[in-house]
Amino acid sequence: MFEVVSVVSVLAGSVLSMKAQKFARHTELLETCAGVMLLGGFGLLGSMLRQLA
Numbered sequence: 001m002f003e004v005v006s007v008v009s010v011l012a013g014s015v016l017s018m019k020a021q022k023f024a025r026h027t028e029l030l031e032t033c034a035g036v037m038l039l040g041g042f043g044l045l046g047s048m049l050r051q052l053a
Helices: 002-022 024-052
Strands: none
Touching: 002 024
């Protein structure tokens, strides 16, 4: 279950980061949210590596 949440978080953060430039007034906020999602997703994935191997 955490693997799926991790992958979804990483994908959503990546897409949000790429699309943030379309909204010039909110770019900084959107990129910050995308960064938090990416760090959270990679953190979940890293914590699950021991159980996946």
